[in-house]
Amino acid sequence: MDHRSPVCTDAVWRLPVTVCRITQFLGEQTAGALLERAIDSAGDTLQPSMIRDREVVPDFRRSRSRHDFAAPELMAAIDEVLEAVEHTLGVSCQHTEPSYSLNAHNDGDFYRPHQDTSAEFAPRRLLTFVYYLHRTPRPFDGGELRVFDAALPLHTETAGRWQERTWRDWEPEHDSIVFFLPTAWHEVRPVSCPSKQHADSRFAINGWLCSPDPANRGNDASP
Numbered sequence: 001m002d003h004r005s006p007v008c009t010d011a012v013w014r015l016p017v018t019v020c021r022i023t024q025f026l027g028e029q030t031a032g033a034l035l036e037r038a039i040d041s042a043g044d045t046l047q048p049s050m051i052r053d054r055e056v057v058p059d060f061r062r063s064r065s066r067h068d069f070a071a072p073e074l075m076a077a078i079d080e081v082l083e084a085v086e087h088t089l090g091v092s093c094q095h096t097e098p099s100y101s102l103n104a105h106n107d108g109d110f111y112r113p114h115q116d117t118s119a120e121f122a123p124r125r126l127l128t129f130v131y132y133l134h135r136t137p138r139p140f141d142g143g144e145l146r147v148f149d150a151a152l153p154l155h156t157e158t159a160g161r162w163q164e165r166t167w168r169d170w171e172p173e174h175d176s177i178v179f180f181l182p183t184a185w186h187e188v189r190p191v192s193c194p195s196k197q198h199a200d201s202r203f204a205i206n207g208w209l210c211s212p213d214p215a216n217r218g219n220d221a222s223p
């Protein structure tokens, strides 16, 4: 009897990546106030966004960020939906700590395909969230969040041969939030913002729930 599988050894499985998206997340009033605060973070408080937390690489990522932007109302709302999100994405975020920043994409800005975590880089990130804010009507075009389907078991490094990739685009709609696993390949499509005004940017508060840093753990080990 021939035990060889009839499935070709080059077969590629294409699996959609689950994204939890919630619209009208904070409601008009809270989202509006948060947008005003984001807009007020103008000028020198925003710095060129970095990759791998330390490098500015304008061919790969072009936007501006602020790392000391506090959004406790958003964190409280995330807490509220976390159990359902964990269940849907199959991840446990117990004892995690949020780490997040404010990001503004204006005319010509983008973020090329990447993962938010890897074995060498930021392995403590367990869950990605991105909360979007913008003026109404939306003062920019593009800027979709593109999430690539996984391609298994081959080519996992780049989620399949580049030309054969498949994906789904998610609109960065005001007061919506998406959650996905930081291992997912994703990108921010180029933004076109004709006015080039800071207030017309595509704003996002984006970050991760991270497992605790072992270095910060209290010294509670028994002798």
Ligand SMILES: O=C(O)CCC(=O)C(=O)O
Binding pocket: 103, 111, 116, 130, 144, 145, 172, 186, 187, 188, 204, 206
């Ligand atoms: O703004 C977005 O839609 C995603 C941003 C992103 O991928 C990141 O900051 O790692």
Ligand SMILES: [Fe+2]
Binding pocket: 114, 115, 116, 186
């Ligand atoms: Fe990302």
